[in-house]
Amino acid sequence: MEVRARAPGKIILAGEHAVVHGSTAMAAAIDLYTYVSLRFPTPADNDDTLKLNLKDMDLEFSWPVGRIKEAFPELGSFNVSSPASCSLEVTKAIAALVEEQNIPEVKIGLASGVSAFLWLYISIHGCKPAKATVTSELPLGSGLGSSAALCVALSAALLSLSDSVKLDFDHQGWQIFGDSELDLVNKWAFEGEKIIHGKPSGIDNTVSTYGNMIKFRSGELTLIKTNMPLKMLITNTKVGRNTKALVASVSERTLRHPTAMAAVFNAVDSISNEMATIIQSPVSDDLSITEKEEKLEELMEMNQGLLQCMGVSHASIETVLRTTLKFKLSSKLTGAGGGGCVLTLLPTLLSGTVVDKVIADLESCGFQCLIAGIGGKGMEISFSGSS
Amino acid sequence: MEVRARAPGKIILAGEHAVVHGSTAMAAAIDLYTYVSLRFPTPADNDDTLKLNLKDMDLEFSWPVGRIKEAFPELGSFNVSSPASCSLEVTKAIAALVEEQNIPEVKIGLASGVSAFLWLYISIHGCKPAKATVTSELPLGSGLGSSAALCVALSAALLSLSDSVKLDFDHQGWQIFGDSELDLVNKWAFEGEKIIHGKPSGIDNTVSTYGNMIKFRSGELTLIKTNMPLKMLITNTKVGRNTKALVASVSERTLRHPTAMAAVFNAVDSISNEMATIIQSPVSDDLSITEKEEKLEELMEMNQGLLQCMGVSHASIETVLRTTLKFKLSSKLTGAGGGGCVLTLLPTLLSGTVVDKVIADLESCGFQCLIAGIGGKGMEISFSGSS
Numbered sequence: 001m002e003v004r005a006r007a008p009g010k011i012i013l014a015g016e017h018a019v020v021h022g023s024t025a026m027a028a029a030i031d032l033y034t035y036v037s038l039r040f041p042t043p044a045d046n047d048d049t050l051k052l053n054l055k056d057m058d059l060e061f062s063w064p065v066g067r068i069k070e071a072f073p074e075l076g077s078f079n080v081s082s083p084a085s086c087s088l089e090v091t092k093a094i095a096a097l098v099e100e101q102n103i104p105e106v107k108i109g110l111a112s113g114v115s116a117f118l119w120l121y122i123s124i125h126g127c128k129p130a131k132a133t134v135t136s137e138l139p140l141g142s143g144l145g146s147s148a149a150l151c152v153a154l155s156a157a158l159l160s161l162s163d164s165v166k167l168d169f170d171h172q173g174w175q176i177f178g179d180s181e182l183d184l185v186n187k188w189a190f191e192g193e194k195i196i197h198g199k200p201s202g203i204d205n206t207v208s209t210y211g212n213m214i215k216f217r218s219g220e221l222t223l224i225k226t227n228m229p230l231k232m233l234i235t236n237t238k239v240g241r242n243t244k245a246l247v248a249s250v251s252e253r254t255l256r257h258p259t260a261m262a263a264v265f266n267a268v269d270s271i272s273n274e275m276a277t278i279i280q281s282p283v284s285d286d287l288s289i290t291e292k293e294e295k296l297e298e299l300m301e302m303n304q305g306l307l308q309c310m311g312v313s314h315a316s317i318e319t320v321l322r323t324t325l326k327f328k329l330s331s332k333l334t335g336a337g338g339g340g341c342v343l344t345l346l347p348t349l350l351s352g353t354v355v356d357k358v359i360a361d362l363e364s365c366g367f368q369c370l371i372a373g374i375g376g377k378g379m380e381i382s383f384s385g386s387s
Numbered sequence: 388m389e390v391r392a393r394a395p396g397k398i399i400l401a402g403e404h405a406v407v408h409g410s411t412a413m414a415a416a417i418d419l420y421t422y423v424s425l426r427f428p429t430p431a432d433n434d435d436t437l438k439l440n441l442k443d444m445d446l447e448f449s450w451p452v453g454r455i456k457e458a459f460p461e462l463g464s465f466n467v468s469s470p471a472s473c474s475l476e477v478t479k480a481i482a483a484l485v486e487e488q489n490i491p492e493v494k495i496g497l498a499s500g501v502s503a504f505l506w507l508y509i510s511i512h513g514c515k516p517a518k519a520t521v522t523s524e525l526p527l528g529s530g531l532g533s534s535a536a537l538c539v540a541l542s543a544a545l546l547s548l549s550d551s552v553k554l555d556f557d558h559q560g561w562q563i564f565g566d567s568e569l570d571l572v573n574k575w576a577f578e579g580e581k582i583i584h585g586k587p588s589g590i591d592n593t594v595s596t597y598g599n600m601i602k603f604r605s606g607e608l609t610l611i612k613t614n615m616p617l618k619m620l621i622t623n624t625k626v627g628r629n630t631k632a633l634v635a636s637v638s639e640r641t642l643r644h645p646t647a648m649a650a651v652f653n654a655v656d657s658i659s660n661e662m663a664t665i666i667q668s669p670v671s672d673d674l675s676i677t678e679k680e681e682k683l684e685e686l687m688e689m690n691q692g693l694l695q696c697m698g699v700s701h702a703s704i705e706t707v708l709r710t711t712l713k714f715k716l717s718s719k720l721t722g723a724g725g726g727g728c729v730l731t732l733l734p735t736l737l738s739g740t741v742v743d744k745v746i747a748d749l750e751s752c753g754f755q756c757l758i759a760g761i762g763g764k765g766m767e768i769s770f771s772g773s774s
Binding site: 253256257259260261263264266267270271274295298299301302303304305306307308309310311315318321322325326 | 640643644646647648650651653654657658661682685686688689690691692693694695696697698702705708709712713
């Protein structure tokens with residue numbers, strides 16, 4: 001049988017950087033997914049390996065189950081229903097397993113992703129043979145939450161086979177988890193994220209697990225249900241960023257200009273909260289979809305100006321802004337800035353011809369364009385084959 | 388004999404737009420001047436006309452003194468030492484005098500400039516023949532205070548011949564007025580500005596009269612003496628702006644997002660005050676010129692981001708920003724935005740070769756570049772010929 005799980009990527013709608021200094025930020029799920037499929041050999045297959053196939057990169061890793069058991073003498077002591085952090089001892093054991101695979105060094109972050117895979121797989125499912133196949137619609141390392149989506153989809157797929165989750169194995173198509181089961185997925189995914197990112201904020205895995213939007217401030221997360229369809233053009237400048245250095249540069253600017261920057265962060269806080277209000281408010285005669293979109297566009301433009309004030313924009317981001325502005329579309333960077341991705345709101349009434357032209361212009365600059373619905377589904381799961 | 392007066396233009400260093408909403412702004416004199424020369428015919432010349440020669444535009448207007456007397460039956464009732472606003476009746480009489488001159492309609496604002504000339508001339512000097520010649524290093528209507536510089540230079544030249552000002556007519560070269568005399572020049576220039584602009588802020592004429600820098604907030608002006616040389620590249624995008632519409636658009640945005648915009652204005656206020664502190668602080672071992680310049684550059688970048696947040700930037704401004712950023716130079720729009728001029732700080736240690744390259748790049752975009760010292764002299768006067 002095959003278990004398939006998918007989990008969405010995320011964007012930061014408003015409040016990046018300022019959130020580090022106490023402002024509210026808004027993150028949203030996007031309808032671009034990472035898919036994890038798990039297939040289990042029958043005894044007749046006589047296959048006693050754990051395989052990880054990263055289809056988009058054309059890479060496959062494989063460990064004999066005996067080799068894994070050897071590396072984890074205390075196997076079986078894990079408790080699926082209470083996610084735990086990877087101990088130093090286990091980290092070392094995993095590192096050894098990963099090292100054996102001769103992972104191409106050019107793929108930055110790949111080794112940590114494989115480590116997270118092994119940790120989640122072994123912790124949740126134990127030491128059993130399987131073939132895990134990963135594909136993704138999300139560009140890697142561009143701030144769209146691809147690593148969190150991987151951790152969420154993998155945790156979901158593995159938990160669906162555990163006693164902690166109740167599902168209908170005969171159901172056709174995607175199905176979702178119950179609330180407490182989602183909480184468990186989110187917790188495990190966060191443990192995976194820790195292996196990949198060290199100190200993740202937990203925003204990415206939370207958005208990927210539950211979908212919709214999340215308002216967050218000082219570590220407190222609030223789920224926001226959207227009351228309007230929202231489509232964004234996501235332009236990947238492909239310019240690599242050093243998120244830590246960018247966060248540090250904003251902190252240094254804040255130390256140099258505490259009063260001015262405090263006011264800037266207040267402005268961002270207010271923008272995030274206004275966005276949340278608009279997105280949650282029902283479409284009514286008072287405020288049409290177009291009016292709501294115009295308000296969001298103005299708030300995006302304002303947030304972008306404030307991010308420029310923080311000093312985290314980049315020539316490539318400015319190029320995207322200029323290009324989309326030619327078509328009277330509003331954009332802002334999303335995430336760390338200094339490159340990475342830019343959001344452009346695509347209003348409901350915008351013609352496809354215009355969208356095609358914008359994309360052609362942006363692609364001619366060497367950028368990658370993705371269109372995504374915003375604030376949609378979280379993780380989902382489906383089964384096929386005889387169980 | 389000939390009286391020559393010159394008065395500087397101005398830039399807004401920080402706080403444009405936000406000042407309308409209660410923030411502090413900083414304006415500075417630039418060492419680009421408008422020159423007014425007055426020559427008076429001898430009885431032997433048998434010339435009984437008042438001439439205004441606008442040399443840069445190759446235009447000359449001329450009024451028989453008798454025609455002016457006809458238009459102003461109550462002539463002689465003006466009091467030089469107490470500047471008064473132009474009454475409705477006088478406005479009409481001046482409009483008639485201006486109308487007779489067939490002023491080219493393409494020169495927007497020219498008629499009001501000629502009206503201001505007549506009002507100041509007749510009010511301060513009475514109805515006597517003369518030839519006034521005006522030349523300027525300031526591009527017209529680009530927000531660099533060319534109209535205020537004209538009003539200041541003209542008022543100064545005229546007042547230098549009145550009993551209200553004590554000067555040394557035998558002094559060679561430029562000389563300055565006493566403080567109370569400067570106050571009088573400033574008041575008259577403000578009356579001229581009213582004719583040109585309707586409701587001027589009074590900043591432009593004040594900076595042009597006193598030079599240096601001025602910090603202003605809620606109508607209160609404070610003269611700031613600079614303790615550092617400061618050089619700016621001023622790029623005139625030549626894109627015409629509608630200042631009133633831009634000011635209105637910021638106010639509308641403020642009504643839509645009162646909390647966010649209040650925070651933005653607070654940030655600008657803090658930036659203006661920081662700039663004033665840096666500029667006034669003596670150069671010491673604590674803070675070198677280069678360190679002071681770097682701080683100013685950062686504050687300019689921050690102010691520009693906040694102006695973008697207010698929505699008053701423009702594609703042409705962004706082009707200037709992008710071009711100067713390539714050379715690691717910091718820029719911000721100055722004045723109303725939506726086109727107009729952009730400031731780029733030229734650090735003391737910047738090589739002339741780089742400056743030449745930046746200017747070449749900007750001029751290739753069709754922009755006009757001016758280099759100006761910032762925070763220098765106010766109006767000055769000189770006499771030549773036998774008195």
